[in-house]
Each structure stands twice: as C-alpha cells, then as structure tokens.
Amino acid sequence: MTPGEPLVLGIETSCDETGVGIVRGTTLLADAVASSVDEHARFGGVVPEIASRAHVAAMVPTLERACADAGVALADVDAVAVTAGPGLAGALLVGSSAAQALSWSLNKPLYGVNHLAAHVAVDRLEHGPLPQPAIALLVSGGHTSLLLVDDVTAEIEPLGSTLDDAAGEAFDKVARLLGLPFPGGPQVDRVAVGGDATAIRFPRGLTLPKDLVRHRHDFSFSGLKTSVARWVQARQEAGETIDVADVAASFQEAVVDVLVTKSLAACRDTGVDHLLIGGGVAANSRLRALAAQRCEAAGVALRVPRPGLCTDNGAMVAALGSAMVAAGVPPSPLGIAVDSSAPVTDVSVG
Ligand code: KG4
Ligand code: ZN
Numbered sequence: 001m002t003p004g005e006p007l008v009l010g011i012e013t014s015c016d017e018t019g020v021g022i023v024r025g026t027t028l029l030a031d032a033v034a035s036s037v038d039e040h041a042r043f044g045g046v047v048p049e050i051a052s053r054a055h056v057a058a059m060v061p062t063l064e065r066a067c068a069d070a071g072v073a074l075a076d077v078d079a080v081a082v083t084a085g086p087g088l089a090g091a092l093l094v095g096s097s098a099a100q101a102l103s104w105s106l107n108k109p110l111y112g113v114n115h116l117a118a119h120v121a122v123d124r125l126e127h128g129p130l131p132q133p134a135i136a137l138l139v140s141g142g143h144t145s146l147l148l149v150d151d152v153t154a155e156i157e158p159l160g161s162t163l164d165d166a167a168g169e170a171f172d173k174v175a176r177l178l179g180l181p182f183p184g185g186p187q188v189d190r191v192a193v194g195g196d197a198t199a200i201r202f203p204r205g206l207t208l209p210k211d212l213v214r215h216r217h218d219f220s221f222s223g224l225k226t227s228v229a230r231w232v233q234a235r236q237e238a239g240e241t242i243d244v245a246d247v248a249a250s251f252q253e254a255v256v257d258v259l260v261t262k263s264l265a266a267c268r269d270t271g272v273d274h275l276l277i278g279g280g281v282a283a284n285s286r287l288r289a290l291a292a293q294r295c296e297a298a299g300v301a302l303r304v305p306r307p308g309l310c311t312d313n314g315a316m317v318a319a320l321g322s323a324m325v326a327a328g329v330p331p332s333p334l335g336i337a338v339d340s341s342a343p344v345t346d347v348s349v350g
Pocket of ligand 2: 115
C-alpha cells in the first residue's frame, strides 16, 4: 500500500448482498457482506421487496463493520463509490441513498459505478493493475458476456453475450430441477464433485459451425436447461433413479466447456493474451480448473479473483471507484439516478 493513495469506500446493494468494501489504492482493507439469501430461499429466487428491506436493515451495521475491520473512521474516507446499476431498482436505491448521504455529509466525491465493470475491476485487489487490453468473461446470475476491456474505467467493448439465460441463472434453474436449494450454483458445484462429467453428453449451445459465424462470441443456455429437464423427466417417468451427481457434473461440464472455449476463441480472434473471469459463476471450481488448464495450453495468462471476491461484494465497487479516482474520472453529481438496466459500456452510471 502506498501511503497517500486515496481511501475509497464502496457500497453494493444491486441484488441480495449488502456489501461495504474499503480499499486504499489496490489494497483491500475491508470487505463486509451481509446476505439476505436465506430470506429468499423458500421462494426459490430473490424477492425484490425483501431484498430492499434487508438492505435498509443491514446498511448501517455493515458500514460499521467495514470501518472497524479496516481500522478507519468514516471521516478518513476520500471518496465514496456505489453500484448504480444494473440490478434491482429498489435495492439499488438503498445503496445509492446511503452513498449520497455519506458523500454529502463527509463532503467527499461520489462515484456511481457499473456493477458489471466492478466484477471485472475487483481483480486489481488480488493481482494488481489489470492487463491492458484483456478479454473479460463476465458470468453472473443476470449477465453472461465476453468483453474486450482496454481501460476498465473507460473502455469496455462487448463482443458477445447470452441470447437467453445467464450462466448463473442456468445453474440456479437446473439446481431447482434436481431438488437442490437456492441459490443453486454453489450447490451444483458441490454435488458435481462426486459425479461423472462424461455420464451424459448435454448440448453445447451456439457451437455449431453455422452458430460460430453469426454468434461466434454469444452464448445460449436455455436449450441446455431444457435438455436437462427432458432427461430428468424421461428417467422419472420410466421410474428410474436419477444420479443427481452425474447430472450436475454433466450439466456443469456443458456450461463450463462453452464458456472456456468461447473465451479462448475471443482471445485468439482479438490477439489478446490475457483472460479475466469475473462474476458469481467465476467462483465455480470446475470453471476455474478448466480455464486454468486450457489457458495454459493456449499460452493465455488467466486471472480469476478468489471465490469470495467473485460473488457480489462491496470491495469490487471500491476497487472500481479507486481505479476511477486514480484515472481522474470526474465524480458523479450528487442526486445520482439508478439505472436497473445500465449497459456494461457505461462504467459511470447515474
Ligand atoms: O455475481 P453474482 O453474485 O450476482 C449477480 O450479479 O447476479 O452471481 C450470482 C450467481 C448465481 O446465479 C449463483 O448461483 C452463481 O452466481 N454462483 C455459482 C457459484 N457461486 C455462485 N455458480 C456456479 N458455481 C458456483 N460455485
Ligand atoms: Zn454480480
């Protein structure tokens, strides 16, 4: 840590995690997260109203915990960053209101930032400044994209994205089908460890030669999800027992295979030899292992933050905010508007 680098506080409330992170430069000082996931579990998905109310209840305690963990006082903070989109509108409003109150009362600049860019920027905290340029594979519950990132504070060029379900959404839906609790991604990951990934050959979406022309860098997971549903239903109707571990492992392999294959194709097509993976699904153990193996074979340098920094947190927002401060990006006006469907190209939101 360089003394004198700005101390940036980041707030994340776009979905069901209330996150407050504190960084100085690229050094992570605190990463406090309170999750309302248990309150949504019985509904099988995130309920926006419940998430918003949980953010209101968790905001001040999480803020206090982050300051205590970092050993700093709010008065020491040099800038405040907050996720202003994309995400659930009511949930985003809680974080942006808190951030605006802090910015105003501390008289410090405010940065409304893009959640998706923050998923990419967080790796600064673990592996230092981002390679320029890099191909970023962004895989979360709501988004799946391949991006050409030159400067994460300014230039993100989308190369492709999912035409239907996000990768995380596919994990969550297949988990539900297999009777695993919400959120399903970590459950499928856990169960798949004991399964045979070659047991069932599930389809790899948008990988046929004709797809590789029109949708070379795009993804599709809804056909895979339907294929798993049909496979399970056929076995159930025949009265056969289903080996959940084999189905989970085979499904996971189909998702991960496509993600890694398309990421490396994007690296080849653009001549970029750095791949960065971010978002909740980047916590997946099989994705991390296969990406490491295939990147090494292809001579591509791989960067993936540790699992705790892949899923939603405030540190990623602070990491992007601190990069924006360092790059001299102008702060947002007080009174930022949240944008629930902010495109990944808008690094500053609101
Ligand atoms: O980035 P994130 O925390 O929130 C969004 O911005 O959406 O991503 C959440 C998604 C969920 O769909 C969750 O099931 C998935 O990431 N996920 C995983 C794993 N951990 C979280 N998917 C597969 N394997 C995991 N280990
Ligand atoms: Zn996220």
